Amino acid sequence: MQKANPEKYTRQRQAAIRAAAAVFAEKGFHGACTKDIAERMGIKQGSLYYYFDSKEEALGEVCLFGIRDYVEHMDGIASSGQSFEAKLTATVTSHLSSYRERNEALKVYNDERLYLPEARRRRLKKLGSRYRQQLENIFDDAKKSGTVRDTIDSRFAAQAVIGMCNAWGDLIVRDPDLDLFKVIQNCTDLLINGFTDTKNTESQRN
Amino acid sequence: MQKANPEKYTRQRQAAIRAAAAVFAEKGFHGACTKDIAERMGIKQGSLYYYFDSKEEALGEVCLFGIRDYVEHMDGIASSGQSFEAKLTATVTSHLSSYRERNEALKVYNDERLYLPEARRRRLKKLGSRYRQQLENIFDDAKKSGTVRDTIDSRFAAQAVIGMCNAWGDLIVRDPDLDLFKVIQNCTDLLINGFTDTKNTESQRN
DNA sequence: CTATTTTTCTATAGTTCTATAGAATATCTC
DNA sequence: GAGATATTCTATAGAACTATAGAAAAATAG
Numbered sequence: 001m002q003k004a005n006p007e008k009y010t011r012q013r014q015a016a017i018r019a020a021a022a023v024f025a026e027k028g029f030h031g032a033c034t035k036d037i038a039e040r041m042g043i044k045q046g047s048l049y050y051y052f053d054s055k056e057e058a059l060g061e062v063c064l065f066g067i068r069d070y071v072e073h074m075d076g077i078a079s080s081g082q083s084f085e086a087k088l089t090a091t092v093t094s095h096l097s098s099y100r101e102r103n104e105a106l107k108v109y110n111d112e113r114l115y116l117p118e119a120r121r122r123r124l125k126k127l128g129s130r131y132r133q134q135l136e137n138i139f140d141d142a143k144k145s146g147t148v149r150d151t152i153d154s155r156f157a158a159q160a161v162i163g164m165c166n167a168w169g170d171l172i173v174r175d176p177d178l179d180l181f182k183v184i185q186n187c188t189d190l191l192i193n194g195f196t197d198t199k200n201t202e203s204q205r206n
Numbered sequence: 207m208q209k210a211n212p213e214k215y216t217r218q219r220q221a222a223i224r225a226a227a228a229v230f231a232e233k234g235f236h237g238a239c240t241k242d243i244a245e246r247m248g249i250k251q252g253s254l255y256y257y258f259d260s261k262e263e264a265l266g267e268v269c270l271f272g273i274r275d276y277v278e279h280m281d282g283i284a285s286s287g288q289s290f291e292a293k294l295t296a297t298v299t300s301h302l303s304s305y306r307e308r309n310e311a312l313k314v315y316n317d318e319r320l321y322l323p324e325a326r327r328r329r330l331k332k333l334g335s336r337y338r339q340q341l342e343n344i345f346d347d348a349k350k351s352g353t354v355r356d357t358i359d360s361r362f363a364a365q366a367v368i369g370m371c372n373a374w375g376d377l378i379v380r381d382p383d384l385d386l387f388k389v390i391q392n393c394t395d396l397l398i399n400g401f402t403d404t405k406n407t408e409s410q411r412n
Numbered sequence: 413c414t415a416t417t418t419t420t421c422t423a424t425a426g427t428t429c430t431a432t433a434g435a436a437t438a439t440c441t442c
Numbered sequence: 443g444a445g446a447t448a449t450t451c452t453a454t455a456g457a458a459c460t461a462t463a464g465a466a467a468a469a470t471a472g
Contacts, residue, residue, distance in 0.1 A: 029237070
């Protein structure tokens, strides 16, 4: 029962995480059973426990897989010294692209992470907070430099970006023909200028 | 096993729906068991089946309870003949107020409705679509009258409003001290003017 | 107070699911 | 190809949960 590290193990474990992501996304953590996951991998239910100690461990790995990349991506954006608009666009791009690439894991992170055992949930929460904090910082900076209005509350603004990305991420997932680039553009435009503003419309277009 | 209609029955059934809402919100549909719901009502597990034929029926009632009011509210807003800004504010107010009043049922609707049996899910979906359609119409009208920019896609805009309300609804639920009125104001202001616009800031304030 | 109806209880059949143990097969190393 | 290691399989113990049946208790009506 010991695990060495021939690459097959890590490859199969990754496959297990993806299978779990798909199944959890469809049926929810409690609605899914380990048999579903195993079947999707082409192995038997019991064999799954070669890769995970428990169903909850699988959930933890899926959640981590869902956000690790885009949290790390945010580190780069926050420290990039770009303009506010550029940072916002980069954030939205990164977030929405994740929905194309790993929408299942992301959905699981959003909907099921609260079923994780305490310890693991705390670790994940740290990642989420880092992301949110960096996003808030971007707004604080932009307010200082006058790019963003004083009346905007950074905490709400960050939440607005995240909420918008999640909502439009849903659209992307449901409609795979949707042009990602166009969605990103619409999203940032809307966030920056709102529904009614007209001053930048021309330069924003195209 | 027949049910007449002494008011006690309807009263208790409503209590059962609220209990189910709380439990489903906390543990998810599959994670919750009928015992949890019954206990919260102060009755035994088996007795719950006097009010529901199945766990799924309970879920259906909770979901309906979660959105019926604010969908109906939207009917009034859509046909009110108010200005775009007023309609948007009313929409946001209605949606966010729901989070204060029945956040549990709303959360259940958002997260668990897909576990409903087909027939019931379709009926609920109709309600959701009506809401969304009316919101889109508000944007179409506002675009025609020039209040909202041409470049805004009504479908995305509607999704943006819903997404924003859901995201900020989370904040409201997590932080009960938050001033609802202030949140509503911030939300509509942000949607209408965006992060950077300054032209209306003064009139928007207060 | 008695008869009737409504509500709740107890007990359980039948199902499903997680996690483990130990055997069997596949893969690797020399 | 023999021996060691890694991976998968079968089978199942043990726990939990839904839904039902029928008895008991509570409420209501005449």
